[in-house]
Amino acid sequence: MYALVDCNSFYCSCEQLFRPDLKGRPVIVLSNNDGCIISRNTEAKALGIPMGAPWFRVQELAGRHNVAVFSSNYELYGDLSRRVMSVLSSLAPETEIYSIDEAFLELDGFRDPWNHAKRIRNRVRQWTGIPVSVGIGATRTLAKAASFLAKRDPGTEGVLVLGSREAISRALQQMEVGNIWGVGRRWAAHLQALGIHTAEDLRRATPSWIGRRFGVILERTCRELDGVPCLPRALHSSNRHQIIVSRSFGKRVTDPAPLREAVVTHTARAAEKLRQEGLVALVLQVFIQTGDPSQHGVTAVPLPYPTSDTRLLARAAVTGLDRLYHPERCYRKAGVILLELRAPGPVQGDLLEENAIRTDGDRAERLMAAMDRINHTLGRGTVTLASQGTLQSSQNWKMRRDRCSPHFTTRWSDLREVR
Secondary structure, eight states, rough: EEEEETTHHHHHHHHHHOGGTTTTOOEEOOOGGGGGGEEEEEHHHHHHOOOOOBHHHHHHHHHTTEEEEEOOOOHHHHHHHHHHHHHHSSSSSOOOOOOOTEEEEOOTOOOOHHHHHHHHHHHHHHHHHEEEEEEEEESSHHHHHHHHHHHHHHHHHTTEOOOOOOHHHHHHHHHGGGGGGOOOOOHHHHHHTOOOOOOHHHSOOHHHHHHHHOOHHHHHHHHHHHOOOOGGGGOOOSSSSEEEEEEEEEEEEEHHHHHHHHHHHHHHHHHHHHTHHHHHBEEEEEEEEEGGGGGOOEEEEEEEEOOOOOOHHHHHHHHHHHHOOOTOOOOEEEEEEEEBBBOOOOOOOOOOTOOOOOOOHHHHHHHHHHHHHHHHHHHHTSSSGGOOOOOHHHHTTTOOTOOOOTTTTTTGOOOOOOO
């Protein structure tokens, strides 16, 4: 059996955790530059505020109903996510982190999955303050469906087990086909045209017939809904094929200096993620965007050897940016992509490259490890490359977060004071 643990309205729950006065009040969280709604709590959903709606379109409605509005506080959400996942890893023999607010748990050997799911839910709430829903099924797709239904049915008390075929059939009849994990809008429209409107309709369809019409992915989904595991762990492993870090600017950027600071800062963050995964990259891609898609720029910079050294990656990023920059354009977004990821291995050096940054030795590895350790202990940005700029110089390009809450768990200055 698998359990899918899903944090309820995760971003909103993080904001409410340190604001008891928000209990029972509608809460929403906005995307980068306070653009669109990316999280709503139950009270906000009851007002009819749609997910993904631009903030300016619901601003008047939010004002009338005293909605609490927050900018995205990714530092807070990331730290609380790590705490939730740490608790989950202590409650199951195997844990697969699927996203910032979801994780699959393998429950083989537990005689009473429902009681264990209640224990998981209570433990996470007690130790982290974050409410979660737990769905359990014989496959990951069934567990995902159970979690989806558990969040929407108050009678389940946040836990739903799809054990018997009768329970599976009864539950899937309540789920529209478009809400199945992995079924997008296009497939949902085609399935509905064929008379398949619910998850139960898809479960009862002939898998081979689904496969001939839609391909092997949807055929696997069909079989998984019927209790046949088809998704190996490798499909959910943390091994990445690429790492992307990008941000929209708080205002349009024309000068090369702030643009370079932004690209190097994104590169440093990508390198940090790369080292956390225990991987190295062989290709770095840089992209910058204006308001006109015809003026977007992207270029790939091959690295001399696979590396996770921030210095070498930053130098490659600046090289790529210099190729793309046009002084007469106003840029609104920049980012980097690390490609050709792999495990570290022996490196062939280049004796002909002058002033090369040596990243293949123990000294460079110790330097990067020390920088990561300091930034983890004292806060991100404590140690940076000089080319990332200072706090004052970076204000021109950093994304707008006018409604950002304090960093309650990651900055000493933002700790709650109790009197």
